[in-house]
Amino acid sequence: MSPYMAYWVSDEDHDEDEEHDDDVQSVPAPEREAAAYTSRRPSLSHAHGHRRPLMFALLWTLLRRAAGELGTSGHDLSNFQGKHACDARVRMAAPRTALEVSEVVTRFPRVRANGVGHSWHRGLFCSGEDEDSVNVLTHRLRSVGVGASPSDRGRRLAGSGGAAGRSPVADRVAVDTESMTVKADAGVTLRELLDHLANHDDLTREDGPPGAPTMLSFGDALFRGTQRGYTLPAFPWFIDQTVAGAVTTATHGSSLRHGSLSSQTTAVTVVLANGTVASYHEGNPAFDAVRASVGRLGVVVDVTLRIVSNLAVRKSSATLTPDELVRDVQLASDAAARCHERFPTPGYVRAWECTRAAPDVRRLDETQVFWHFPLGKAVRTDFTRLDSIPGFPTPANPTRRRTRRNSNSLRSAWMSTDTSRDRDASVVRAQPPDAPRDITDGDFPLMANDTFSRFWSRQWDVSTALNTMSGVDDARDSYLTMTEEQYDAHDNYGYDQYEVCVPLRLAGACLRKIADDMVETNPAWDPVGILTPQPGGLAHGFRSPALIRFTSPDTALLSPSNLHAAGACMYVNVEDYVRHATTPAGRNAKFQKVFEHLRGPKCDGRLHWGKAGWPTEVTGGAFDGAREYGSSWCSFGCAAAALDPTGKFAGTSGAMTWPSLDVERCCGGDGGVQYLAGDDGCECARTG
Numbered sequence: 001m002s003p004y005m006a007y008w009v010s011d012e013d014h015d016e017d018e019e020h021d022d023d024v025q026s027v028p029a030p031e032r033e034a035a036a037y038t039s040r041r042p043s044l045s046h047a048h049g050h051r052r053p054l055m056f057a058l059l060w061t062l063l064r065r066a067a068g069e070l071g072t073s074g075h076d077l078s079n080f081q082g083k084h085a086c087d088a089r090v091r092m093a094a095p096r097t098a099l100e101v102s103e104v105v106t107r108f109p110r111v112r113a114n115g116v117g118h119s120w121h122r123g124l125f126c127s128g129e130d131e132d133s134v135n136v137l138t139h140r141l142r143s144v145g146v147g148a149s150p151s152d153r154g155r156r157l158a159g160s161g162g163a164a165g166r167s168p169v170a171d172r173v174a175v176d177t178e179s180m181t182v183k184a185d186a187g188v189t190l191r192e193l194l195d196h197l198a199n200h201d202d203l204t205r206e207d208g209p210p211g212a213p214t215m216l217s218f219g220d221a222l223f224r225g226t227q228r229g230y231t232l233p234a235f236p237w238f239i240d241q242t243v244a245g246a247v248t249t250a251t252h253g254s255s256l257r258h259g260s261l262s263s264q265t266t267a268v269t270v271v272l273a274n275g276t277v278a279s280y281h282e283g284n285p286a287f288d289a290v291r292a293s294v295g296r297l298g299v300v301v302d303v304t305l306r307i308v309s310n311l312a313v314r315k316s317s318a319t320l321t322p323d324e325l326v327r328d329v330q331l332a333s334d335a336a337a338r339c340h341e342r343f344p345t346p347g348y349v350r351a352w353e354c355t356r357a358a359p360d361v362r363r364l365d366e367t368q369v370f371w372h373f374p375l376g377k378a379v380r381t382d383f384t385r386l387d388s389i390p391g392f393p394t395p396a397n398p399t400r401r402r403t404r405r406n407s408n409s410l411r412s413a414w415m416s417t418d419t420s421r422d423r424d425a426s427v428v429r430a431q432p433p434d435a436p437r438d439i440t441d442g443d444f445p446l447m448a449n450d451t452f453s454r455f456w457s458r459q460w461d462v463s464t465a466l467n468t469m470s471g472v473d474d475a476r477d478s479y480l481t482m483t484e485e486q487y488d489a490h491d492n493y494g495y496d497q498y499e500v501c502v503p504l505r506l507a508g509a510c511l512r513k514i515a516d517d518m519v520e521t522n523p524a525w526d527p528v529g530i531l532t533p534q535p536g537g538l539a540h541g542f543r544s545p546a547l548i549r550f551t552s553p554d555t556a557l558l559s560p561s562n563l564h565a566a567g568a569c570m571y572v573n574v575e576d577y578v579r580h581a582t583t584p585a586g587r588n589a590k591f592q593k594v595f596e597h598l599r600g601p602k603c604d605g606r607l608h609w610g611k612a613g614w615p616t617e618v619t620g621g622a623f624d625g626a627r628e629y630g631s632s633w634c635s636f637g638c639a640a641a642a643l644d645p646t647g648k649f650a651g652t653s654g655a656m657t658w659p660s661l662d663v664e665r666c667c668g669g670d671g672g673v674q675y676l677a678g679d680d681g682c683e684c685a686r687t688g
Contacts, residue, residue: 077090077436080491087133088435091429092137092429093428099277105271106275108133109132109646110650112136113138114138120610123652123655124296124610145172169188170196175200180307181266181306183304186299188242189243197310198228233308234253234261234264235479237253244303248262248293250262250558252561253479256552262554265291267281285669292557292558296656313472314478317379317470318379322519323515326515332358336503336505337506339505365550367381368548373545374543376518381480386472443581444581450540453542463486494577497573498611500607502569502605503568504569507570519533519535520533541578542574544575546572549570550568558629564629564631565630565632566605576612622654638663642672661684665681666681
């Protein structure tokens, strides 16, 4: 996107003239905002100072047509490309406060919350199939800055290369440097949050005007030279998604110490099915259900996350053959398998304590890999924090807590009927007549043709080389994230994103099979097998690289890396650009064969909740939550029965129901949110 032009829809325009709700206008970016705050991104230059030719971004930018982003403009109820759309009759709401969220929730029998639409799972994206269903959009929602002083210290640190000024999300984010946490509105994107934290100047004097010079002691000056604000302990590659969406789906980066974003969460504020606005903190009996709830328990209005100092990190990249990659992962996988054999009890943390002690496992902490299948190469990137590295944490053994719910964490959200009716006109509306607005080019033969698979793979290789370039930078800019230019370059061509969490103990054998399927041999050319196999076979079903990352076990009940699910795992993210490159959309058989392997017995991968591949959508089969999540699945079922007894937030997917769970008999504790797994007749069985 040009730095001088921005596509946006003003909230005021929505209120003043509903007939123009859907107009997307191209206007000059406000000069004050543009000059005041500059988002952070990796350098576009080589170490020599020569600008890198961004072939990938240039090529795709030339091919794409001008279009406003769907994202927070809230044009209709489809994903960010206009695909996987909800029924056109489903209503959409854009509340500004938790009170307005509560009003919407209590008036509709079926509700789901949406951020920027970074989802390929329609069943958990859409609230229903009729006009009595509503999707709540969070881009206008304000919770953190209501009734409290906003965090207005999102100023660039000295020497950070940007002008001093106010952060664009200053009134939506509150940084607490004493507790080392940050509280953010649900609709703030991870990019906005990370930039705000990295630019947060905790040394600015409160009693002076913003930007005023401050005398620093020698110690403060030395501290300023080594710290550049704050950041999250670990964060994902794709950061143009909302904080609430990322947390509630257990989205992750690569970290065997810090785990997923849900692992880094300390508090969640959510509007429940009865309209109550409730705050859940660590130690609350329902916290492990709420923090990775996939939107099934209510509408999240804000979340609180741990933060760390944004200190220097060394990034080191190396190009590997697929066999070298498999060897490295196999060593860690074998160590995890040995520990699993010693401690086979599901959910028992001793297996993880044993696994994390293995040097071959620790070497994969924070490792990320781009595997370019058609090129037969993998780019491994490792990170070293240039400060003291703490030991690996151990997740607590899941136990049945009997603590009482803190009644002070709940605040009543009742309202008068007249006020509710008056506000509905500005909060809830129907989708526009042209919904869904698909912004992609539906017919693009060059993308669909397998002959060009290596060509497209090279473009991704060139583009991601910018991200993986070795060097030292602060943590925010060192860890891999998609740049805004890359996001704008890739989003105009339809694709489906799949991701699975493969148990670490199976990761080596899982990758070995994939590597074997990505090469082809010709007995006529090489009858004795002395030539090196070349990329081929299933590799031609891919255009973008697979992204491989590693995470520690999680106690969040619906996290794929939950101790009762995959546990410590290798995440494999793959994208299908072929299916949507023809009209009508076809089937990418080579891609699907790899995905079936990732879900099969050799890999046993758990699906990411927000991505494609769910059996109800692809194969028509049933999702067996009890098999994939063990007792954690029924633990979450008890929380759902207690907090959403009518299934208001169930969505259109059959995956999030528990018809075989005897709630009266098997759910108890304070509020009935705890699963009584040890009671007779309460074994967690297939319920999906």
